Amino acid sequence: MRAGICHILLTIDVEDWFQVENFKQYISFSSWPSRELRVEKNTHRLLDLLDSIPHSPKATFFVLGWVADRLPDLVREIHGRGHEVASHGYYHKLCSQESRDALRRDLTDSKRLLEDIIGAPVYGYRAPSFSISGEILELIRDCGYSYDSSYNSFEGHSRYGHVDLTGNKRKGIAIAVPELVNPKSKPMYELPISNMNMGRHVLPWGGGGYFRLIPSALFNLGVKRILNKERAYIFYMHPWEIDPGQPGVKEASRVFKFRHYINLNKTESKLLSFAGAFRGCCFITCHKYLEQAVCAENAWF
Numbered sequence: 001m002r003a004g005i006c007h008i009l010l011t012i013d014v015e016d017w018f019q020v021e022n023f024k025q026y027i028s029f030s031s032w033p034s035r036e037l038r039v040e041k042n043t044h045r046l047l048d049l050l051d052s053i054p055h056s057p058k059a060t061f062f063v064l065g066w067v068a069d070r071l072p073d074l075v076r077e078i079h080g081r082g083h084e085v086a087s088h089g090y091y092h093k094l095c096s097q098e099s100r101d102a103l104r105r106d107l108t109d110s111k112r113l114l115e116d117i118i119g120a121p122v123y124g125y126r127a128p129s130f131s132i133s134g135e136i137l138e139l140i141r142d143c144g145y146s147y148d149s150s151y152n153s154f155e156g157h158s159r160y161g162h163v164d165l166t167g168n169k170r171k172g173i174a175i176a177v178p179e180l181v182n183p184k185s186k187p188m189y190e191l192p193i194s195n196m197n198m199g200r201h202v203l204p205w206g207g208g209g210y211f212r213l214i215p216s217a218l219f220n221l222g223v224k225r226i227l228n229k230e231r232a233y234i235f236y237m238h239p240w241e242i243d244p245g246q247p248g249v250k251e252a253s254r255v256f257k258f259r260h261y262i263n264l265n266k267t268e269s270k271l272l273s274f275a276g277a278f279r280g281c282c283f284i285t286c287h288k289y290l291e292q293a294v295c296a297e298n299a300w301f
Helices: 029-034 039-052 065-070 072-080 100-118 134-142 208-213 216-230 254-261 264-277 286-298
Strands: 007-014 059-063 084-087 174-177 188-190 196-198 201-203 232-237
Touching: 007 039, 007 286, 039 072, 039 264, 059 065, 059 072, 065 072, 065 100, 072 084, 072 100, 084 100, 084 286, 100 134, 134 174, 134 188, 174 286, 196 216, 208 232, 208 264, 216 232, 216 264, 232 264
Parallel strands: 007 059, 007 232, 059 084
Antiparallel strands: 174 188, 196 201
């Protein structure tokens, strides 16, 4: 990587409004096929928005297999516009609640499906709701992924998992996850969600609902602080976050409604403002970042 250049990794978790974890107790999986599918329109809006930005930022789209099965042309469009296609699993089930065999099938089936659609390798994975652990990370590597981007260090959310990566080799923000049995074999890399460390406390600063809730000026100050320290920043969001017209889930609790619907009408303009505020940075996909940070030295990718 070029010295002095800061990198921003935009990541999009491609799932629809009725598939989010906060609504699972109100929307059954069996009802998914009958729900209004809005992810195609919203993802195209995001693609067009990225194309409209002068420095043409490229993003990594973690696509849910269930969506890819029904909208293969959308996956091809993402790939065709120069963005990275990665896996978000198939059914959006929490990894921590799956058996090892079921999770292995989910990981391999979603990867194979996406690769068949785009005719190119899929390198990365992101767990639904960041439900990760050290054991799950090992399984992700065993299923052929080169990197994972599921670790969120914010401990104030009960669904987020924990991984101890203390002492692991780092290159930029990429943290090596070496093979325990054969330490000389090719490692997988973890690209953690970017948060702000404030002494003993970690503030959630990677995107999603926090991006919609925190005022832009304050959010950008936090990102600058992270960039000054790490030289790279990972941002995440979902296509439904730019869709204030999506169907409402009336039976959901007030807390879940607040988390899901807060400032949906402002996300698109805030994203444009964010891209403009950091136009001097290099917007890059997860795999390209790893190519530059790791492969130049090790030729592993």
